[in-house]
Amino acid sequence: MSEKNRIGVFLCHCGGNISDNVDLDYIEERLSENDEICSIKHHENLCSLEGRNIIKDQILRQDLDRVVISACSKITHGATFQKYIKPLNPYLFEMPNVREQCSWVTENKQESTDKALSLINSAVESVKYNEPLKKIPTSVKNSVLVIGAGISGITTANSLAKQGMEVTLIEKRPAVGGAMVQVGKVFTPDKMSEDCAACLLNPVIDEMVHNDNITLLTNTVLEKSTRNSGNFDVILRKKPDYVNPDKCTSCGKCTESCPTFAPDEWNEGLNDRKAIYKPFPQAVPSTYTLDDESCVKCGACLNVCPTNAINLDAIDEIISLTVGSVVIASGHQRFDTSKRPEYGHPFYEDVLSQMQLARLMGVNGPTHGHLQVPSTGKVPRRVVMIQCVGSRDQMPEGHKYCSKVCCMVALKNANLIHSHYPDTEVIICYTDIRTLGVYEKYYKYVQNNGIKFVRGRPGEIAREDDHMVVRVEDTLNRDKIEIPTDLVVLSAALESSEGTIEAAKTLGVPLTEDKFVKEKHPKMQPVSTDIEGIFVCGTAQGPKDITDSIIQANTAATKISELVNGGLEVEPFIATINVKKCILCGNCIENCRYQALTMYHNSIRVGPIACTGCGDCIVTCPEEAISIQGQSDEKLRASIAGLLKDKKEDEQVIIAFLDDIGNVSANNMGINRVDCPSSIRIINVPFINRVKYSHIKYALTHGADGVFLGEYPDTPKHNEIRENVNIMKKHLEEDGINPERLLIHSVFIPYFRGLANQFKEFDEELQILSK
């Protein structure tokens, strides 16, 4: 850097959040000693439009070539300030986080001010190495794979197809429609009635069937997916077509002749079906299907089929596709109530789940819509419903979350029973009734119809003579009661389906602690996932009702449309390979966990969408041919130098290199106002392996008392990183530096208190060490 820079520093007060605890006048005074800083301005709220004008004005008037915004987190406000520094190149600025990582976590104002100065100095030094960069435009293929043909998947597929995209819709089961086609009746917001689910769903299914842009594959699962630049190379496996769909006329003779029975999934196992069957009369596709797990291959069906449509030797089909985006719409399953044996499932025949009750009440169900007690065949005198079975339950195998729809499901089924069988009494045992928004009106309507409610969570069900008793405390009057009943209905939790968990695993998309597909941001980006180009909607993302599933499905389609039509611009911080140095050894390709590097015509290509710029490949290259754009070694060294620049005699400084997870965790420390020693100075690096030994040695020989590495351990590189730290510690020893001054520790986003404690302990240890 021979030429002098013209740097502008802007100090945000953040409405007192920063200025109350950092002496910004003192900072201004100190910064003005630096002759490369040509402008220093304060503002109450820099992110306001007024702030924008100040920044722009100074850039133009003072002819600034670099900008430092001393404010809050780059994660939340980086994009805003990137726009505010126009006409400068959007990458020629740095944002020291003096709010979350300084003013909010440091009690003493003097210490807070010293720390803020050091963070700003670091940004000033490092911004000198910023290069003008451009986002990388990429194009995304106009084809989409949608996993799961329930209401969510079909809705997304329809929307995408109408926008001109080529959709492949796959469904694990032999027929489409998911849970919605099973429930029979649905509740509709703002309407005091139950609607026919099939009547609402059929037009949507028809639209899907008749859209030429959609290819529907039933009995099909995703087997493999590999990233190929912006696209996904996927392999699908379709179960054998034992019944040729082109020949089958749905006459049903095969079913009549079949001697083998299996539990009928469509009716929740309440009755049996044949091994060759049609899932239900209105099934789409309407072709008969064969369940090869129960089929004994006797050949009876072959003899009766008038069109020779059956081939028992059919084999499964492997289909390979390249798509630009993937939508996970693989839905939910219901909590296995036999995990709560105190409620009698499956010992007592007359304990049902809400879905079984729905089948029993369905006109196309096993009793053609007649409500009968399974053991007696009679209409029940009383039905007791138990809410929150497996939901709001932190016991093993239970789910801590509320399943969101069960209150409405119970009210709906209770009201259905009431309207068809007015002599049957229905009692709902609940902890809280959650009927948000307009659903509350339906709750009142059902109450008005005479459905009874007991406020208490039953502990057990016992059998007595010809009926059962439900033991519960009526918590409103402290009555310990036993309710005799003919039928018990359990409102089982919605949980992530096996298919959802498998799809996420195959695609490499993370799951939440509840095993649902994790969104990129649970509030702000509810359909995106951590992997660019993979989206989620419906109950695969969490419990929700049909309306919410449809909203989310359409949102996912819109997001894909943005990608395809608007193109995708990715951050330029990706690996670049110096072709003159590269010897095509392939080490980096093997090492990359994002599959971002591929060999292409005698050169190594970096997929700009897949590459996260973690820099892990840098160390694997024997020729030092790889670098990360805009993240040079020199820049990292300058950040360190800046942090140590104005270090006071008696001041202890610990440089904490945190990966992205660690950096978020540190921000959470600030948001939650958890105290953090003022010695901690954070440098966010994309990946811990990015920090080289030379950086650590530089820090420890230029004034840093300690170096802390904060690593998110749940990556395949964890062991390698830890080993690397041991090697670095040996190097330190050889170089005459106490290796205790280097510490690596695991970081997790929610455990910010743990991180604060680690910082505190390390700070104390170093104080002892220095004595």
Next chain:
Amino acid sequence: MTKLNRREMGNSSEEDLAHRVLKDIKAPSDLGLLRCVQCGLCTSMCPASRHSEYDAREIIKRVLDNDESIIDDEIIWNCFYCYTCHSVCPVGNSVCEVNQILREMAIQKDVGKKQIESFMSFADSYLAEGLGIIPEEYHGQLKIDYGKHWENLQEQLQDIREDLGLESMYLLPEAKESVDKTLEAIGFKKRVQEIKDVRNRK
């Protein structure tokens, strides 16, 4: 007319009964006391609630309501630690463990000492032999409960043990001395004496 209970503002404190229970050494670190939503699942399964005026849920309600009178209430002595409430609670609360803490608070006061004073003969036999032996005074009831078989066993215990080749069940003098010292050091003896003293204060 019941009296309207007016709750003044600015009284919430970390020193209320619920927080004192949570801070007790006996409370597990993740005890779900404050997460209780009064669903009543514990009561519906609780044998003591089924057969007496005790109500597991209500114990928690009174603790959360900062109702100090629960410490003096004899109802907390109805729980017999079957741990059913503990094993079924959907929010990880444990009525029986809360009870144990309330009882210890009661023991700190005379009211609790009176509840357990009658068990001090167990402590005496422990102090005398360093072993948990059922005191003589309970033998009559045990004979009724378990019958002749149990009585025979007690009478012939020494012979049976000899037949089985077992050594004396009593501690060696040095072990006994060591137990005795330990009981002294941890304040067991003092505590037993304090509980017994409550008798004299009646």
